[in-house]
Amino acid sequence: MRKMDEIVQMVIVGALTGAFIGGIVIGGGMDGALWGGLALAVGLALIVWPLQDRPSVLSRVKYGAAAFLPGMLVGGSQWVSLGAIGAVAGGMASSVLFAILFHNMIVRHEEQGRYVRTLFHYLWLFFGGSTVTFLALNAIGVAERSFPWQSWVRSAPLAVLMAIIIALALGGCVVCASWHKRRTETWRQAWAAARRGGAVLLLAAGVSVVVVSLLHFGFLSVHTAVRWIGPLGSYALGWGVPCSFGYLLAANRYRPVLGSALAIAGAVFVLIVGISVFPMLLLPGSGLMWAGLVTGLVMMVLAVLSIIKPDSHVVLGSFLILTSILSFIGAAGGLIIGGVIGLLGGALVAGWNGQKEQSADSDYPSSTPPLPPHSPTMTG
Numbered sequence: 001m002r003k004m005d006e007i008v009q010m011v012i013v014g015a016l017t018g019a020f021i022g023g024i025v026i027g028g029g030m031d032g033a034l035w036g037g038l039a040l041a042v043g044l045a046l047i048v049w050p051l052q053d054r055p056s057v058l059s060r061v062k063y064g065a066a067a068f069l070p071g072m073l074v075g076g077s078q079w080v081s082l083g084a085i086g087a088v089a090g091g092m093a094s095s096v097l098f099a100i101l102f103h104n105m106i107v108r109h110e111e112q113g114r115y116v117r118t119l120f121h122y123l124w125l126f127f128g129g130s131t132v133t134f135l136a137l138n139a140i141g142v143a144e145r146s147f148p149w150q151s152w153v154r155s156a157p158l159a160v161l162m163a164i165i166i167a168l169a170l171g172g173c174v175v176c177a178s179w180h181k182r183r184t185e186t187w188r189q190a191w192a193a194a195r196r197g198g199a200v201l202l203l204a205a206g207v208s209v210v211v212v213s214l215l216h217f218g219f220l221s222v223h224t225a226v227r228w229i230g231p232l233g234s235y236a237l238g239w240g241v242p243c244s245f246g247y248l249l250a251a252n253r254y255r256p257v258l259g260s261a262l263a264i265a266g267a268v269f270v271l272i273v274g275i276s277v278f279p280m281l282l283l284p285g286s287g288l289m290w291a292g293l294v295t296g297l298v299m300m301v302l303a304v305l306s307i308i309k310p311d312s313h314v315v316l317g318s319f320l321i322l323t324s325i326l327s328f329i330g331a332a333g334g335l336i337i338g339g340v341i342g343l344l345g346g347a348l349v350a351g352w353n354g355q356k357e358q359s360a361d362s363d364y365p366s367s368t369p370p371l372p373p374h375s376p377t378m379t380g
Contacts, residue, residue, distance in 0.1 A: 003052050005120075007045050010065060013126050014044035017069045025076065025084050059107075060099040066126040067098035070133040070238050077137050079230040094235075102239075109247075116249040128242025136234035140226060149222040153215045161212050169205035173198040252354060255310045256317070259348030262341050263303035263320050269338025270327045271296035295327045299342055306349045317350025 015037040022028045022036020044065055051058040068091040075090015076083065109115035118124055153161070176194035177187065184190045191198075214220035244261075251257040271293065299320060306316040324342030 006052070006058070006062070007048055009120060009123050010044040010048045010062060011041045012123060013062075013065050013069075014041035016126075017065070017072075020069060020072065025072065025087050060103050062122045063103045063106075063125075064095035064099035066122045067094040067102070067129065067239075068092075069126065070094060070129040070235065071097075073130065073133050073137065073238075074231045074235045077231060077234075078141065079137070079227045106246075109250075114250050115246045117246060118249070121246075124245070125239075125242050128245075129238045131238075132241045133234050133238030136237045137230065140230045140234060144222065144226045144230075150215070153212065153222070154218065156216075158213065158216050161216070162209055165205050165208045165212065169201045172201040176201070252352075254354055256306050256313050256349045256352035256354065259317065259320075259345045259350075259352060260303040260306045262345030262348065263299055263306075263324075264345075266324060266327075266338040266340070266342030266345055267296045267299035267303060269335055269341070270299060272335070272338075295323050296338075299323050299327070303345065303349075310352070310354070313349050313352045317346045317348070317352070320346030320349055322346075 017037075018040025019033040019037035021040070023030065023033030026032055026036070028036065047061060048058065051061060071094020072087040072091035074080065074094070076087030080086045080090070082089070106115055106117075110117070173194065176197040177190045180193040181187065181190040184193060211220065211225060215222060215225065248258045248261055252259075302316050302320050302323065306313055306320070309316070321343055324339050324346055327339045327342060328336075
């Protein structure tokens, strides 16, 4: 049964990837899509079939197949402007990256209990990565054309822009140290444990300061910056979103992280509505227009508290449900999407039935060891 599941997953991945290559990249239209999908589906099935007794090689092949289409979307995008050659090169580079580096990372994190594979893991990565990458590429293009970013960056005070970047980086460092504080006795040890994450945040802040300075003084145009940020950011987001689900499932065993993440996402939508009406808040009779800002901030605080205090998940989840309902008053429920996601997140937090951490030195107690990376209880 497991063997058949693996072949079916690769047939679906191959059919959709081959259809994209034959119909769009090569330009064969409907006939090209049909023949391309059939050829690649059969090819992947023939490759996967004899590798069932070599799980490591098989896993690398499946990761490479799942990563090919997102790489093609980036390589063939308007930002790269290399056409079919860029699409093929991007797909091959993405497959090699995932077959080597990403496979090793996931296996290592599974052994450490930090990642849990979902059912139909590779299909989830394929559909999630392709969809999010496609949406991100188009969203960045629309945002770049619809707002005068260049004039805004040049007119804004450079000191204010740098202060915002530095504040975000330092805030991220504090969050990293606070997360590690759960497993250490002193703040000095927590800061030492968070030095790698802090270094990455500070490096990102330094690059951002340089880019913003170049934009501010006119040495770099927004369009040129987006041509680099668009493909890389879309690809990173395309894989970060579907892969984050496995990390959330692993962390959700000890804290209601999954419900909290959904509640935070819902709060963001509610805050977007609140910020969009912010210029009208000080007008006479604004009334319930404050609901978007207030409700969104309360949802954000409750979601964070549910991670910090998992023992109070029932109370915090109930308040999340209540505030999500209130977001429909004056904030349109965060474009409806935010309110619905907040309700779902609150329900998951309130109904969370995870395990309590038994040791302050580890996120994953030894009494419940993580599943091995290729356990028969996991599919995909």
